[in-house]
Amino acid sequence: MPLAVLNVRPSRLKSLHLVRTDNRNKDLALQCIGERVLLYAPADEPRRGYFGTARIADVNPDLTQRRFIFVALEEVSLLNRFVALEELAAPIESRAYRADGSLDFSYFSMSIRGLTLDDQRAAHALLTRTEASTGFGESAQTELSVHPASFGSRGRRLREEGARNTRLRWSVLEVYGAACAMCGDDDAVHELGAYEVEVCHLRPLRQAGPDELTNAMPMCRKHHWAYDWGLFTLAEVGQIIPSIRMPPSLHRRFNGQTRARFPSTRQAWPKAEHLRFHREKVFLG
Ligand SMILES: [Zn+2]
Numbered sequence: 001m002p003l004a005v006l007n008v009r010p011s012r013l014k015s016l017h018l019v020r021t022d023n024r025n026k027d028l029a030l031q032c033i034g035e036r037v038l039l040y041a042p043a044d045e046p047r048r049g050y051f052g053t054a055r056i057a058d059v060n061p062d063l064t065q066r067r068f069i070f071v072a073l074e075e076v077s078l079l080n081r082f083v084a085l086e087e088l089a090a091p092i093e094s095r096a097y098r099a100d101g102s103l104d105f106s107y108f109s110m111s112i113r114g115l116t117l118d119d120q121r122a123a124h125a126l127l128t129r130t131e132a133s134t135g136f137g138e139s140a141q142t143e144l145s146v147h148p149a150s151f152g153s154r155g156r157r158l159r160e161e162g163a164r165n166t167r168l169r170w171s172v173l174e175v176y177g178a179a180c181a182m183c184g185d186d187d188a189v190h191e192l193g194a195y196e197v198e199v200c201h202l203r204p205l206r207q208a209g210p211d212e213l214t215n216a217m218p219m220c221r222k223h224h225w226a227y228d229w230g231l232f233t234l235a236e237v238g239q240i241i242p243s244i245r246m247p248p249s250l251h252r253r254f255n256g257q258t259r260a261r262f263p264s265t266r267q268a269w270p271k272a273e274h275l276r277f278h279r280e281k282v283f284l285g
Contacts, residue, residue, distance in 0.1 A: 021111035049082035060193035070193030180220035233283035
């Protein structure tokens with residue numbers, strides 16, 4: 001049963017794989033990762049109303065314009081028609097109307113909004129009825145592509161990892177940006193919110209490392225892997241200390257950097273104790 005409704009402007013999208021929307025209800029979007037949401041086309045769209053459901057596969061910050069977020073969708077099912085908003089218990093745009101019945105766009109619906117229990121029941125009834133009468137599927141009267149390539153497995157993985165990891169990744173991206181803190185490579189595709197860097201836990205999770213910003217840094221896959229193996233470690237203020245076992249090809253991957261890039265705010269810096277743990281227990285020497 002859908003937990004929330006996501007405002008989407010289908011006429012402005014090439015596909016429904018990725019929706020860029022404002023960040024007003026970012027926390028709700030994060031909570032809905034792995035959950036099914038109802039899709040709604042707002043009043044200024046050529047066709048307006050509830051038009052399908054989708055599962056939220058991922059939510060990422062837009063690092064170029066911070067008031068936006070990217071919502072990746074998977075398992076998109078479109079209704080064969082747009083269903084009038086009045087059919088939900090509490091219509092999503094109801095607050096957009098003035099007392100005299102005219103539209104007040106200052107109360108326009110949020111990017112994503114939670115559904116009350118009544119709304120959820122109404123949505124369920126609406127979807128069941130519409131499914132029975134018109135069916136779901138690709139034959140929907142829309143040019144939107146509905147089959148993303150590979151969000152499925154990512155969505156499942158994210159569900160297992162839980163919202164906490166997503167929040168940590170979010171903080172790391174916001175504080176450090178999307179470049180590897182070791183080599184500075186930034187292979188992100190910013191207009192898609194597709195960030196290549198991974199969150200590296202400085203003291204490994206399996207060795208009681210906390211899931212916190214001060215125990216995390218963004219690293220490209222290569223450096224994440226090398227750090228986890230102890231092929232290099234970091235001194236207190238971030239100097240990179242390579243292991244004697246580090247192959248020369250990996251040395252060159254640092255692009256001449258000798259220090260890790262720390263955030264500008266000191267409170268966000270990696271904690272000395274976590275770096276020390278890695279030097280003493282993981283580093284190959
Ligand atoms: Zn790197």
